[in-house]
Structures are given as structure tokens and as C-alpha cells.
Amino acid sequence: MRGDVMVKVGTLLAATLLASAATSSAQTEGTTAAASAVANPAAWPALAMKRQRDPKVEARVDAMLRRMSVEDKVGQLIQVDIASITPKDLETYKLGSILNGGNSAPNNDEFAPAAEWLKLFDAFYDASVKRSDGRPVVPVIWGTDAVHGANNIVGATLFPHNIGLGAARDPELVRRIGAATAAETAATGIDWSFAPTVAVVQDDRWGRTYESYSEEPSVVASYAGAMVEGIQGRVGGDFMKPGHVISSVKHFLGDGGTGGRDQGDTRVSEATLRDVHAAGYMTALPAGALTVMPSFSSWNGAKLTGNKSLLTGVLKERWGFDGFTIGDWNAHGQVPGCTNEDCAAAINAGLDMFMYSGPKWKELYANTLREAKAGTISPVRLDDAVRRILRVKVLAGTFEAGRPSSRPTAGKFDLLGAPEHRALARAAVRESLVLLKNNGVLPIKAGANVLVAGAGADDIGQQAGGWSLTWQGTGVTNANFPNGQSIWGGLSEAVRASGGTATLSANGQFTAKPDVAIVVFGETPYAEFSGDRPTLEYSPDDKTNLELLRGLKKAGVPTVSVFLSGRPLWVNPELNASDAFVAAWLPGTEGGGVADVLVAGRDGKPKADFRGTLSFSWPKRLDQYVLNRRDAGYDPLFPFGYGLSYAKRGQVPQLDETRPANAGGDQNALFVRGRLASGVLLTTTGAVTQSRVDRLAQEDSVRLVFSGAGELTLQKAQPIDLSREANGQLSLILDYRVTQAPTGTVTLGMAGGRSATVPITGALRAAGGDWAQLAVPLRCFADGSVDMTKVTRPATIAVTGKLGIDVSGIRVASAPPGPVSCGSR
Known part of the structure; x- marks a missing residue:
């Protein structure tokens, strides 16, 4: 069904709010807004949910909950990236979920065949259900970012990103895309998709603008419920039947209004937050969405992951959402008073499951367990969070599904790039x-x-x-x-x-x-x-x-x-x-x-x-x-x-x-194709000469010849904030070619307040005469005490002996596939 049709959201009030958003006189992003970050739930519309509580499901959940130890309950509150955990760990720690982060994959191979994904999930599942103490067996679930198809899997059909689908104005097309994505995701055994994104982007500088269907709330509302129904199936029909997966509506709330800055601050009135930014939730939640992901970002200065008035007051109490909330990538660590390994405040605000990446997840478990036993997290709040997680797992059929490879559509890899899915994707391209x-x-x-x-x-x-x-x-x-x-x-x-x-x-x-x-x-x-x-x-x-x-x-x-x-x-x-x-x-x-x-x-x-x-x-x-x-x-x-x-x-x-x-x-593009980015200065000191050399175009690279100790430095005229990039596991990328092997040591450094360096001599010595790429994670510099919020010298190459090197680019970006480290000597 085409056209700018408003999907009914269950209540006249909600429909009126959405329909009026286009002409709302509420303040828009970038303007001065009311300072309060405490929502008034009574000012928000109630939602009529298509999925009602099933007494049999509730009784089953309560029975399990009564038999669970506090250790079991705390485990359900934690999701860990597969890059940080092994299947063996789940034999001891009965965690609620695992995920593959943006650059995580089986065997650390982002091009691993689909069979390897299924094999790995089997291993995690088997470990999660292995227990002999008589307490409830609660299988682990696997979350993935299947945001425009099963986009982590080689061979999958990738559909146009949301911004293109928004141009199509076709909710039924979106529903079919959701179903096809779910089918291809389920073929790998994975049972949870972190989609759809229902941001109503107001500042197009934001790097996630393409994940938004539109700047207009009505378009986002018309798509959000349709996509949820495609992914999960229709309530009362094929809801969570084989081939469907759990949906997660994100990022709650106001992620599209942060002034074009990821993890930024949406400074708007509560009316604008409700009438503009909540539009997608008005249809996605009534459609039966089982999980919601709170945003990294803030509303009027307060982090959403710790905002009780919204997570509990609006989402759970006013709207009646009875699924569970899943944090974004270590977002709980940004809540005031919290770290990545300790954040009772987020749970108390209404977060139900932490999303954690890093080697210290056992510390998060231990701290959360301590706080649950001490009452810092009350027994009522702990039980509420676990009840929600168990409810979703029961509704999703997790307990009956068995091993991932035994599920009805698992292993049917011919679904990846199936002709009917490719035809649907091609039609979506035409419409977009x-x-x-x-x-x-x-x-x-x-x-x-x-x-x-x-x-x-x-x-x-x-x-x-x-x-x-x-x-x-x-x-x-x-x-x-x-x-x-x-x-x-x-x-x-x-x-x-x-x-x-x-x-x-x-x-x-x-x-x-x-x-x-x-x-x-x-x-x-x-x-x-x-x-x-x-x-x-x-x-x-x-x-x-x-x-x-x-x-x-x-x-x-x-x-x-x-x-x-x-x-x-x-x-x-x-x-x-x-x-x-x-x-x-x-x-x-x-x-x-x-x-x-x-x-x-x-x-x-x-x-x-x-x-x-x-x-x-x-x-x-x-x-x-x-x-x-x-x-x-x-x-x-x-x-x-x-x-x-x-x-x-x-x-x-x-x-x-x-x-x-x-x-x-672009602050992240420091030196590209022989050109310095705006506001970047290049200086050399010591025994180094520079000239120009060709790579892809005439004189698009710089040739450096060190006859002795010297440095090349890129300096910003104004300090730049790379803290988000460091938290997001981006790297400092060097595109280079060695023309004379180093005779001394070579380091790559960064400065902001203090400076830090990592050795790159080994990488340069191992390089041949061809163009290569070196990635050093920003966390290496952050761990070395660089103030990542005020970086003044984003890159310094320091040499103690002789070296010949051509450089065509220096930038902040995601590392290429494969492992990265803090340098090599």
C-alpha cells in the first residue's frame, strides 16, 4: 500500500499527536529547549497493544523465576560480545544473551561462511543449557544487527538502507523486506535482530541518517510497525513462527535529534520528544515488538540509558511495554556514576539487559551480583527485569526451539540470496x-x-x-x-x-x-x-x-x-x-x-x-x-x-x-589523497625531507625520507573530540608504502593534554614494497592517558634512524577485517 498513509496506532490521541507533528510549533533541534530531562508520563498517549498478556506464559515465567538463584537472575541481565567470551564460559556463567558486534564474527573472520555462524551458535547454546543442579535451564539467545538484510552473512540479500525505503513510501514493501531479512537471519540459527531503527533524523550531518526512514514522523510511523510485523510476524497470525526472529526497536528516544552528533544530546521540549521522535514507537510497540534498545544519546543533558522517567515511566508503565530493554554497546558506562563494569543505576532506571563488549565482563557480573545481594538493585527490580527477559524467550519459542541447527529453517542456506528475496530487493531499489x-x-x-x-x-x-x-x-x-x-x-x-x-x-x-x-x-x-x-x-x-x-x-x-x-x-x-x-x-x-x-x-x-x-x-x-x-x-x-x-x-x-x-x-579525514583536511597542519622536524609521489593520481601522496631522527606531525588548529570514536573501537589508519626499511625505531603517536605512542617498527619492517594499511586502535592512545576529548596532534610518526616511507592517507576509521593490536616492535 503506497502513499503517505498514517498507520493506525490504537488510540485517537496517539494518531492525533502524530498527524499534528508536521505542523507542530514545538522547538526543533538546535534551538533552546526546556531544560528538564524528566518526562511526565501522563502527557503521553496510552497505546493499545495487539499482543496481550497470556496467563499461561505468565505462570510459566513465574514458576521458573521462583526456582532461579540470584546468580541465575543476574546472568540473564548480561549480554556479551562473542569477541569477548567463549562457549565454555557459558557452562559456568548462565548469561542471558550473546551478540556479534559490528566487527565480531566466528573465528574472527568477518567473511566466515554461514555454516560457521550456525556452528558457533550451537556451541554457545549447548554450553548455556548444560547444567545439573536442578535449577531452570534458560537457553541463550543471539542478537545481531540485521539492519538492511542479514548484513553480516556472506551471500545474504542486502536491501536498500532505510533512507531509500523511506523514499519508496511503501509500508507493505517494508513488511516483506522485514520477513525476508528474518528468514535469512534464521537460516544461520540467530534468533534476534537489532532492528528497526526508528530515528526521526532532524540534522542530516549525523552519520546514521541513512538508518532513518525520514525526517517526517508520519513516514517513520507508517514503516515502524510494518517492519516489526515483517521481522516477528503478525500478532494473532504467524507471530514468532519458524523463520521469524525477535525485533528490537531503537534507539529510545530522540537519537535523531542530537545535532548531527552520534551519542549527542537532543535538546528539545517534551512535546517535541513525544510528537516527533517517538513516532515510530507508536506503531512498533502495538505491533508486538519484543525488545527496545535505549539510546547512547541524551535528552536535555541526561543519558537515556539512565532516564527512569522515560524507560520506566513512559515506556513500561504508560505505554505498557512488557518486553525487555537491551542496552547499546557499553552505553551503560556513560551513565553518571557508572563504568562499563558497574552500573546499578541503569538497571534501577529500567534497563533490563546490559550489552557489554570487552574482556572484563566477569567484573560486570560480579558487581551486579554484589549489588543485587546488597539490595542496591532491589529484589523487585531484579525480578521484573528477569521476568521480562524470560517472557520474551517464552514468546519467541526459545525453550522449545532446541539447538540452533535443529530449528526448522536453520541450515537452509539457499535462503541466503534466494531468487525471491533478490527480486524483492531489486524492486525496492526501483522504488527508492x-x-x-x-x-x-x-x-x-x-x-x-x-x-x-x-x-x-x-x-x-x-x-x-x-x-x-x-x-x-x-x-x-x-x-x-x-x-x-x-x-x-x-x-x-x-x-x-x-x-x-x-x-x-x-x-x-x-x-x-x-x-x-x-x-x-x-x-x-x-x-x-x-x-x-x-x-x-x-x-x-x-x-x-x-x-x-x-x-x-x-x-x-x-x-x-x-x-x-x-x-x-x-x-x-x-x-x-x-x-x-x-x-x-x-x-x-x-x-x-x-x-x-x-x-x-x-x-x-x-x-x-x-x-x-x-x-x-x-x-x-x-x-x-x-x-x-x-x-x-x-x-x-x-x-x-x-x-x-x-x-x-x-x-x-x-x-x-x-x-x-x-x-x-571531515575531522576524521586528516590527510587524504595528498590533501590536508580543513584545519589540519603538516609539519616535519629533524632529519627528514618530503616530496610528492603518485599513487592513484598525480602527486596524491607524500614521500618522506628520514636520514636520521625526525618526525612528521599532523596538528589540528582546534582540538577535536575523538572520545566517541575511541569508545566505538575506531582506529588511526595509515596508508603507506615502505621504500627503505627502518634502521631504528618507529612510533605512531597522538597527543591531547598528554601524548602516547605505539611501536610500529615491526609492521614497517615486515611490509614489502607495496602499498599497505596499518590500523592502531584509538583505545591504545586513550589507555596511554591521551585526553581523547581534546586531541591536538592526531598523528605523529617519529623515527630514530633511517626510513623511507610514502604516505597517501591518515584518518580515523574502522580497521580493515582481521585482528588489530597496539603496535609491533
């Missing part, structure tokens, strides 16, 4: 594309000689974006997506089928002038932390794609831009240089869906017309990062709901390309 400009060049005519250019044309990883096999979506190749098709692959098939010819040339070079060029470019993959931006300017530190477009225009080649992005961006120069411009968002693994709309067949018609319309307003200026329809002074380039088609034409005039001098760049 938004045509912003078309000066008569689209559709591509049958029989045309087509040049396909741009780095994104034949890169499934780039078109899939973050959360695609790896956390940040980096370090992958097309071979890692055996059931996927690149945009180039789809275009090539379609053009040849129409009687034309297609040539791939990433840099846009050609010998015979083509009839038309399709240039596929855009943002490279990122996820939380590394995706945050200071402005909405596309690629402020690298104008290679703009130069490519202008070169084709100068050559008289009609050009179609297919823009890959996780948010609307300021692309006025790129729009001016294009004859047609398509916002393709992050379409996933079915690149052929792009060709279905762009390329005409022999009959002169493409398989489909453009149907997508903007779910986010498109900026006219790069500083319009808060640009929402209900805001005062709303002045977009393309408004919410805009979208051309072959049936609906429109003209785009020449656009202003003025860029403010102080626009800034």
Missing part, C-alpha cells in the same frame, strides 16, 4: 530512486553507446554502504557478495539487451565518443562515529568526481549522475555538471534495479518509471543541515516529497556554487 534532474537524457535510448564511469559503478560495497559484512562497510570486494550485482553489472546487461554497447571506465576516459555517460559516485561507506560530518558538502576534501563530470561536459557528452549517499548533500556543482541526476541512496546488493529505471528496452521504454520521492529535504546550501518541513524559514533546494518521473517533468536552473571559506571538512 529519486529523480532530481532530467534534461531529456533519460531514459537511455535503445542501441546507445554508453560509457559507465565513476568509482561506485562496479563496487557493490560502496552501493551497499555501512553495516555490510563489516561494521563500517569497508574492506570488502565484489567477491564478498556472491549473490549481488553491481550497478555496472545491471547497466551492462540492460544496455546490451537493448542492442547497445556499454563500456566501463572508472576514470571516464574514452577513445570513441559515447552517446551518453552514466557516472556512479558518492559517499564511501561509513557507519556511526566516522559518518558524522561538519557540513552537508559532498566530499569537501576531494573533488575528483566533480572534475570527472566537468570533463565529460566539456567533451560534449550528455551525462547522467547516479549519486550514492546516506543522506541528502549539497551537490550544486555536481548537479550543474550533470544533464540528469538520480539520488540512488545506498541501494544494497541489487544494482540491477538502477538499470531497470534508467535504460530503455528495444520498445523504447524502461522496465519501470521513477516512483521515489524525497523522504528528506534536499539542501540549497551546505549549512542547511537542519532542514525539516515544519521548521521556520524552510527553504530547500528540493522539498520533502519532491521527485520527478518520465510522466512528471521539471526544470532545474543553474545553481549557486558558492562555498563558504570556513565550510570545514
Whole structure:
């Protein structure tokens, strides 16, 4: 069912609140809001839940609870990342859950085949149910971020990210995607998905904007319940039947209003928090969502993970949510007075299960047990949390399901990338594309000689974006997506089928002038932390794609831009240089869906017309990062709901390309392709000389020759805050090539208040003469007493002897797949 249809949420009051949100006069993000961080539950609507309490379930849960020891109960409150725990541990510690974090996988192999995931879950499950003391056996459950398909599993179907689905305005499509994702997840035995994200993003600088369906509450509300029903099944129908998994609605509450900063602070009135940011919960919870994930972020200065008025007062008491709350990645450690290993305050506020990553999870268990025995966590609160966890496990069929490999759909790996799922994903791509400009060049005519250019044309990883096999979506190749098709692959098939010819040339070079060029470019993959931006300017530190477009225009080649992005961006120069411009968002693994709309067949018609319309307003200026329809002074380039088609034409005039001098760049991109990011200074001291050298383009790297002791330092004009990135396990990445092996020691350092260094001599000595990448976790510097909130020198290479090294990039990002360490001597 298409259109901006509001899904009924069970009460007239709730529907009225959501419908009025678009014209609400409540304060928006970035403005001064009421300072209170204590919610008034009476001001929130009651929800009519489709799933009612089952007396038989309650009796079963109570019977188990009576037989459990306090040790058993505390164990249920803890979920640990598989990178930090072994199956053997669960023979002693009866924990409630395990998870695979963004970069965790069986055997530390993010490309492990599906069978290895199932095998590992069997091992954890077997250990969790092994006991002989007569107390209740409570199987462990496994949580995973299946946010746009079973995106951790090689061969899975990856659907467009939420921002693209929002452009489709099709709740039934989203329900079907949820069901397909659940089926592919269940094939690996995993029984819990951390989805959907129902953030109503108000500041598009946020690196998780693509995980939001829309800036408009009504669109998010229309999708949230549908996705939950797809993942879990419909209450009263196929709810939690085989092939469905537990859903987790996230991140509660206001994660989309943090001023474009991950783990930031949403400064808004309670009315705005309710009418705008809670929209998705109004439909997701009545649809039967079994878990809710509190946000890392704050509301008016108070961390959500410790906000009792919202977690208990609104979510559990006012709304009647009877599932359980699961923390985000060590988020409880940010609650005042807490550490990652000790946080009774979060449990007392209404958190039911900790999500923990790190080697000290036994300390978290011991501290929580001590506090439960001492009454710091009351017996009533402890029993309430455990009762909720047991209730979800009973409703999910966990106790009857048996070993993961014995479950009805487990091991059916032909479900991964199944033809019907791929067809659904391809349809979703077609529906999500938004045509912003078309000066008569689209559709591509049958029989045309087509040049396909741009780095994104034949890169499934780039078109899939973050959360695609790896956390940040980096370090992958097309071979890692055996059931996927690149945009180039789809275009090539379609053009040849129409009687034309297609040539791939990433840099846009050609010998015979083509009839038309399709240039596929855009943002490279990122996820939380590394995706945050200071402005909405596309690629402020690298104008290679703009130069490519202008070169084709100068050559008289009609050009179609297919823009890959996780948010609307300021692309006025790129729009001016294009004859047609398509916002393709992050379409996933079915690149052929792009060709279905762009390329005409022999009959002169493409398989489909453009149907997508903007779910986010498109900026006219790069500083319009808060640009929402209900805001005062709303002045977009393309408004919410805009979208051309072959049936609906429109003209785009020449656009202003003025860029403010102080626009800034990405703080995490320090030195990229031979260019220093905005506000970064490069200095050398001692016996070192520098010159320029080519890698991918002319003079895009620096050549350093150390004839003795010396340093290269990158310094920020203003201190930067890398504390979130350090907590999020990002790394300092060095792209380099050794031209002369070191004769002395080499360290990589960082400074903020104090400085810290890690040895990298061993890595450089082991490197050959080819380009390589070195990743040092930011935690190595944080553990060395660097103040990560005020980093002034983000990178220093210090040498005591001779060394020849070429450097093409220094940045903060997710490490490539594989283990990382704090250096090598």
C-alpha cells in the first residue's frame, strides 16, 4: 500500500499527536529547549497493544523465576560480545544473551561462511543449557544487527538502507523486506535482530541518517510497525513462527535529534520528544515488538540509558511495554556514576539487559551480583527485569526451539540470496530512486553507446554502504557478495539487451565518443562515529568526481549522475555538471534495479518509471543541515516529497556554487589523497625531507625520507573530540608504502593534554614494497592517558634512524577485517 498513509496506532490521541507533528510549533533541534530531562508520563498517549498478556506464559515465567538463584537472575541481565567470551564460559556463567558486534564474527573472520555462524551458535547454546543442579535451564539467545538484510552473512540479500525505503513510501514493501531479512537471519540459527531503527533524523550531518526512514514522523510511523510485523510476524497470525526472529526497536528516544552528533544530546521540549521522535514507537510497540534498545544519546543533558522517567515511566508503565530493554554497546558506562563494569543505576532506571563488549565482563557480573545481594538493585527490580527477559524467550519459542541447527529453517542456506528475496530487493531499489534532474537524457535510448564511469559503478560495497559484512562497510570486494550485482553489472546487461554497447571506465576516459555517460559516485561507506560530518558538502576534501563530470561536459557528452549517499548533500556543482541526476541512496546488493529505471528496452521504454520521492529535504546550501518541513524559514533546494518521473517533468536552473571559506571538512579525514583536511597542519622536524609521489593520481601522496631522527606531525588548529570514536573501537589508519626499511625505531603517536605512542617498527619492517594499511586502535592512545576529548596532534610518526616511507592517507576509521593490536616492535 503506497502513499503517505498514517498507520493506525490504537488510540485517537496517539494518531492525533502524530498527524499534528508536521505542523507542530514545538522547538526543533538546535534551538533552546526546556531544560528538564524528566518526562511526565501522563502527557503521553496510552497505546493499545495487539499482543496481550497470556496467563499461561505468565505462570510459566513465574514458576521458573521462583526456582532461579540470584546468580541465575543476574546472568540473564548480561549480554556479551562473542569477541569477548567463549562457549565454555557459558557452562559456568548462565548469561542471558550473546551478540556479534559490528566487527565480531566466528573465528574472527568477518567473511566466515554461514555454516560457521550456525556452528558457533550451537556451541554457545549447548554450553548455556548444560547444567545439573536442578535449577531452570534458560537457553541463550543471539542478537545481531540485521539492519538492511542479514548484513553480516556472506551471500545474504542486502536491501536498500532505510533512507531509500523511506523514499519508496511503501509500508507493505517494508513488511516483506522485514520477513525476508528474518528468514535469512534464521537460516544461520540467530534468533534476534537489532532492528528497526526508528530515528526521526532532524540534522542530516549525523552519520546514521541513512538508518532513518525520514525526517517526517508520519513516514517513520507508517514503516515502524510494518517492519516489526515483517521481522516477528503478525500478532494473532504467524507471530514468532519458524523463520521469524525477535525485533528490537531503537534507539529510545530522540537519537535523531542530537545535532548531527552520534551519542549527542537532543535538546528539545517534551512535546517535541513525544510528537516527533517517538513516532515510530507508536506503531512498533502495538505491533508486538519484543525488545527496545535505549539510546547512547541524551535528552536535555541526561543519558537515556539512565532516564527512569522515560524507560520506566513512559515506556513500561504508560505505554505498557512488557518486553525487555537491551542496552547499546557499553552505553551503560556513560551513565553518571557508572563504568562499563558497574552500573546499578541503569538497571534501577529500567534497563533490563546490559550489552557489554570487552574482556572484563566477569567484573560486570560480579558487581551486579554484589549489588543485587546488597539490595542496591532491589529484589523487585531484579525480578521484573528477569521476568521480562524470560517472557520474551517464552514468546519467541526459545525453550522449545532446541539447538540452533535443529530449528526448522536453520541450515537452509539457499535462503541466503534466494531468487525471491533478490527480486524483492531489486524492486525496492526501483522504488527508492529519486529523480532530481532530467534534461531529456533519460531514459537511455535503445542501441546507445554508453560509457559507465565513476568509482561506485562496479563496487557493490560502496552501493551497499555501512553495516555490510563489516561494521563500517569497508574492506570488502565484489567477491564478498556472491549473490549481488553491481550497478555496472545491471547497466551492462540492460544496455546490451537493448542492442547497445556499454563500456566501463572508472576514470571516464574514452577513445570513441559515447552517446551518453552514466557516472556512479558518492559517499564511501561509513557507519556511526566516522559518518558524522561538519557540513552537508559532498566530499569537501576531494573533488575528483566533480572534475570527472566537468570533463565529460566539456567533451560534449550528455551525462547522467547516479549519486550514492546516506543522506541528502549539497551537490550544486555536481548537479550543474550533470544533464540528469538520480539520488540512488545506498541501494544494497541489487544494482540491477538502477538499470531497470534508467535504460530503455528495444520498445523504447524502461522496465519501470521513477516512483521515489524525497523522504528528506534536499539542501540549497551546505549549512542547511537542519532542514525539516515544519521548521521556520524552510527553504530547500528540493522539498520533502519532491521527485520527478518520465510522466512528471521539471526544470532545474543553474545553481549557486558558492562555498563558504570556513565550510570545514571531515575531522576524521586528516590527510587524504595528498590533501590536508580543513584545519589540519603538516609539519616535519629533524632529519627528514618530503616530496610528492603518485599513487592513484598525480602527486596524491607524500614521500618522506628520514636520514636520521625526525618526525612528521599532523596538528589540528582546534582540538577535536575523538572520545566517541575511541569508545566505538575506531582506529588511526595509515596508508603507506615502505621504500627503505627502518634502521631504528618507529612510533605512531597522538597527543591531547598528554601524548602516547605505539611501536610500529615491526609492521614497517615486515611490509614489502607495496602499498599497505596499518590500523592502531584509538583505545591504545586513550589507555596511554591521551585526553581523547581534546586531541591536538592526531598523528605523529617519529623515527630514530633511517626510513623511507610514502604516505597517501591518515584518518580515523574502522580497521580493515582481521585482528588489530597496539603496535609491533
